[in-house]
Amino acid sequence: MSKAHHRKKHPEAVRQQLLDVAAKLSLEKGPASVTLDAVSQAAGVSKGGLLHHFPNKLSLLDGLFADLTEKLDRALAERMREDPEPKGRFTRAYISVFFQPEGLADGEKWKVLTIALISEPHLRERWRQWVERHLSENVGTDSAFDAMIARYAVDGLWLADLLGTPTMDAQTRAVMLERLTALSRL
Template identity: 80%
Template sequence: MSKAHHRKKQPETVRQQLLDVVARLSLEKGPASVTLDAVSQAAGVSKGGLLHHFPNKLSLLDGLFDDLTEKFERALAGRMRDDPEPKGRFTRAYAAIWFLPEGMADGEQWKVLTVALISEPHLRERWRQWIERHVAENVGTDSSLDAILVRYAVDGLWLADLLGAPTMDTETRGAMLKRLLTLSRT
């Protein structure tokens, strides 16, 4: 009898391992390198095991989207809970998470997902719906023109970071974040 038959099943661990491999392959070799065969081989999981969790490439990308947006939701909720000022709370949490290098622990995976968002209309629509839902939930506190401007500035920085645009030193980045956070309160 093989070791596989004696190995304790850990479906969530295997699922996360597969998502991590998707992100790593995409970063190292580009999104085109993400095939079911390449992912199963790199993860050390049988193709049947992979198909049990993700039946196709789009479901792998959807899984990565779900995983990252769940983590983002938790980070947002924590930041919002710790901010006593209601006006601009969502915008400040959004800025803090995206703007600071240490704000989002899965930054490399977000780069992968951003590339996928650009190339996959289905994922773009899911992100648009996510943003619209949060904007609607915070319409009373985060709908000022200044709050919108802050979120667009943060999105621009996110894209600049992804594209490897000239980097800012830590001091400049911190000063820019401070100015944006101030703007979110107006």
């Protein structure tokens, strides 16, 4: 007699496992490999179980986006709480999280999301809304032109890091970090 119906269910753990597997498949085999069948099989979850959490591939990508931006929001909020200077606080938190490869947890998943952002208009719109929300929340402290320059420079470096194409040594990177941080205070 099967004891499957007596097994405790952990829907959040299953959901997170599905997101992790989708990210891993995309990194190892490319975004096209992320099919509902492949994810359910690799996760050891029935297709019905996967469909319970994510009815289609876009909802799976949406789930990955939500998971990562929630973690990003927490990292930014933590760094902002640690910064006593209001002017440019969001920009300095943004620099801290995105500029240094070790500053952003789940870096491998961000690679997956970056590819998805490029190819999925729906996710690009969600990212635009995320950025606009944070900028509007911090308009009084981070709307200076120099802060915008710093954030755009960090975006470029973040993309280079995600693509594995950084071209600067540690000393140059440290000088750039210092300069961008100084821009956030102007």
